Amino acid sequence: MAFQMSKLAARVWLLGSFGVTSSAGNRCPTHLGLISRLAHRSFRALKAPPSPGLLRKADKWEKVSTASKSLHRRSGGAVKLAGAVGLSAGALASLSTSTSARPELNLHSESSDWTEAKKKLCSMDKEKRREMYRIDFIPLEKIPVWSPSGDRSCTPRYKANEELNKKISLFSGDITKLEIDAVANAANKTLLGGGGVDGAIHRGAGPLLRKECATLNGCETGEAKITGAYGLPAKYVIHTVGPIVHDSVGDREEQALRNCYYNCLHTATKNHLRTVAFPCISTGVYGYPPDQAVHVALRTVREYLEQNHDKLDRVIFCVFLKSDKELYETMLPAYFPQGSPPKSKL
Ligand code: AR6
Numbered sequence: 001m002a003f004q005m006s007k008l009a010a011r012v013w014l015l016g017s018f019g020v021t022s023s024a025g026n027r028c029p030t031h032l033g034l035i036s037r038l039a040h041r042s043f044r045a046l047k048a049p050p051s052p053g054l055l056r057k058a059d060k061w062e063k064v065s066t067a068s069k070s071l072h073r074r075s076g077g078a079v080k081l082a083g084a085v086g087l088s089a090g091a092l093a094s095l096s097t098s099t100s101a102r103p104e105l106n107l108h109s110e111s112s113d114w115t116e117a118k119k120k121l122c123s124m125d126k127e128k129r130r131e132m133y134r135i136d137f138i139p140l141e142k143i144p145v146w147s148p149s150g151d152r153s154c155t156p157r158y159k160a161n162e163e164l165n166k167k168i169s170l171f172s173g174d175i176t177k178l179e180i181d182a183v184a185n186a187a188n189k190t191l192l193g194g195g196g197v198d199g200a201i202h203r204g205a206g207p208l209l210r211k212e213c214a215t216l217n218g219c220e221t222g223e224a225k226i227t228g229a230y231g232l233p234a235k236y237v238i239h240t241v242g243p244i245v246h247d248s249v250g251d252r253e254e255q256a257l258r259n260c261y262y263n264c265l266h267t268a269t270k271n272h273l274r275t276v277a278f279p280c281i282s283t284g285v286y287g288y289p290p291d292q293a294v295h296v297a298l299r300t301v302r303e304y305l306e307q308n309h310d311k312l313d314r315v316i317f318c319v320f321l322k323s324d325k326e327l328y329e330t331m332l333p334a335y336f337p338q339g340s341p342p343k344s345k346l
Pocket of ligand 1: 173174175176186187188193194195196197198199200242279280281282283284285286287318319320321324
């Protein structure tokens with residue numbers, strides 16, 4: 001029995017010596033301390049002191065544990081400390097990655113709890129959240145407010161309203177990079193992911209998005225449902241299901257597409273979200289002609305902003321294809337015309 005306990009104590013110590021730290025993530029300092037305490041406790045249970053050499057080694061890990069906790073706080077002096085306690089370069093590397101670079105929340109692990117992750121993300125400030133992103137991000141400040149460029153004359157369909165114009169952006173690129181309150185997703189009825197922009201959003205957000213989506217019982221065409229955005233720079237994803245167009249667009253499809261935009265905006269404002277980006281819903285796999293969809297998108301946003309201008313700061317039309325960019329550039333002045341400059345008195 002005594003022999004087995006002694007072996008256990010030695011094993012506990014050995015665990016500490018051989019890279020348990022590398023897989024222990026950010027709990028590394030705690031693990032080191034625990035290992036040391038376990039070693040001491042095992043020896044106490046034996047009621048016979050271990051060899052002085054073995055104890056010295058256990059004490060050394062205790063010191064490393066205490067020192068690495070303070071390192072974690074101050075994140076400096078790692079090399080000096082390693083020299084002082086004789087840590088190898090490999091052990092130092094595992095210590096430094098596990099104490100500073102690794103975030104405390106694993107958003108890309110299937111086994112993480114999505115409710116817990118969502119709660120933690122909500123309570124984090126922007127800087128802390130930025131440590132979690134795996135992709136480049138584009139902050140709101142880098143997304144310019146829309147202003148007409150070139151010679152794109154187009155008959156205005158609404159009155160000029162400079163206040164509303166300041167709330168509009170046309171962004172050309174990947175919606176998953178936007179660091180804003182919410183990105184809309186052109187999903188399917190299962191909400192469990194797919195191709196196109198839906199696939200990009202799920203890939204960027206990681207497996208917890210699918211886990212949360214699985215609790216929502218799908219989504220009907222034209223409706224919208226909100227989830228966390230997990231690994232994305234955005235805070236939330238608002239999923240909507242656009243209409244599928246087989247031959248031509250009828251009233252039903254047009255109304256359904258309008259509902260998508262309206263319900264996404266309504267979901268955003270209901271949740272006090274002030275910046276929202278839209279992809280060109282239904283215009284990919286679902287076959288809605290982009291030159292018709294652009295009118296539905298712009299009209300619905302314009303009318304929503306007129307009624308709710310105090311509730312939103314920015315609506316971003318995110319275009320992925322050059323042809324869509326050109327369509328929006330052409331049609332934006334019809335829905336968000338510029339005011340005429342004041343007449344000169346001369
Ligand atoms: N960022 C912004 N826009 C994008 C991105 C991106 N990363 N990727 C594609 N787009 P689609 P749908 C544009 O087919 O027509 C999925 O499988 C794309 O160029 O993604 O509503 C779902 O699961 C196009 O302009 O959505 C559904 O089954 C727009 O996003 C189905 O597709 C929409 O194209 C939904 O079809």
